[in-house]
Amino acid sequence: MARVLVVGAGATGAFFGARLAAAGNEVTFLVRPRRRDVLRSRGLRIIGPEHEEVLHPRLITADEVGGSHDAVLLSVKAAGLAAAMDDLAPAVGERTAVIPFLNGIAHLDALNRRFGPERVLGGVVKVVTVVDGNGDIRRLAPPASMVIGEQSGQDTERLRLLAGAFAPAAFDFATSGRIVDDMWHKWVFIAAVTAVTVLMRGSVGEIAAVPGGPEFAAAVVAEAAAVSAAAGHPLAGDALAELRAVVTQPGSPYVPSMYRDLSAGRPTEVEHVFGDLVARADALGIGVPLLELATLNLRVHQNRAQGTGV
Known part of the structure; x- marks a missing residue:
């Protein structure tokens, strides 16, 4: 059993935190007052295609962390990272x-600076909620997985203890000796399918x-990769082929969360996912015109969503 603080009880944090609690871990959710009130009133409800789970977890706000x-x-949007680091520091x-289970990679640098790389693991989660x-x-689809690992790639006692506490939970769990590669590869996937x-x-x-559609999608994948x-952090040949297959699959209804945010008029993580990736491409001398176009598109939307457009 592990003592776990989950920062953020949104679609991702609530799901994995609930599953860890059900597996016998001591789980506390750090939430904003408004979210606390909702969860106290309704419970933490996870609704799937065939059944519904209701938990009543321990909830605290920032002034109660200790x-x-x-x-x-750490499962928050990139815009909330700085505030979240302040809130969780006493824990x-x-x-x-x-x-952290954020998209992209820039948050890893921020967390390393704040808490030291010896206290920060890498993490990748996949769930459709x-x-x-x-x-x-x-929950919109069945796959749910978590991979964690030391940034150094070492198999440490800490990692083994966490694995023992997390593995019994009702999702696919693994540790990785190449977690930073894993985080980059998820970033490539998110950027490609979103673009x-x-x-x-x-x-x-x-x-x-449509004619040209598969070729366009493959070109976006090639830029991100x-x-x-x-x-x-190169993708292996089979991983690259699998990603191409995902973004060119006939009949697939899949759209990523950033597309849903865009369609609903909500702000997106454009800078964390796209701005950072394009900046790194420029620094490395890699041409990414399609990713640059997607970045521009999302920046225009971001200004509109935040009410800062002309």
């Missing part, structure tokens, strides 16, 4: 593992169905 934890799972002791109008977590769907304003299947390779 005592070191074995692990702090970080000498042996605490801070494990949304928060509905009632504040409940709706494809955002630029064409359609699902993967709709784009694959080239940046990762130049940064020292």
Whole structure:
């Protein structure tokens, strides 16, 4: 059993925190007062295609954080990272593992500066969930997985202890000796599939169905993969082929979360996912015109969503 603080009870943090609690871990959710009130009223509800789970977890707000934890799972949007680091700091002791589940890679640098790389693990999660109008977590598809690892790639006692606590939970769990590579590769996936769907304003299947659609999608994948390779994190041939297959799959209804945010008029993580990737490409001398176009598109939307446009 591990003492776990989950920072953020949105679609991702609530799902994995609930599963860890159900597996016998001591889980506390650090939330904003408004989210606390919803969860106290309704419970933490995870609604799947066939059943509904309701938990009543321990909830605290920033003024109540104290005592070191074995692990702090950080699941917030990039815009909330700075505030979240301030809020969770009292929970970080000498042996605490801070494990972020944000998109991109820039947050790893920020966390390393704040807490020291010896306290920060890498993490990758995959789950298809949304928060509905009632504040409940709706699971849209069955896959759910978590991978964590030391940035150094070492198999440490801390990592083994966390693995023992996390593995019994009801999701696929693994540790990795190449977690930074894993984080980069997820970044490539998110950037590619988001750029494809955002630029064409359609699902993967709709784009694959038109002449030139599969070729366009493959070109976006090639740009994102080239940046990762130049940064020292190349995708293996089979992984690259699998990604191409995902973004060119005929009939696929898939759209990523940033596309859903765009369609709903909500702000997106454009700078964390795209601005940073394009900046790294420029520094490495890699041409990425399609990713630059997607970045521009999302920046225009961001200004509109935040009310800062002309």
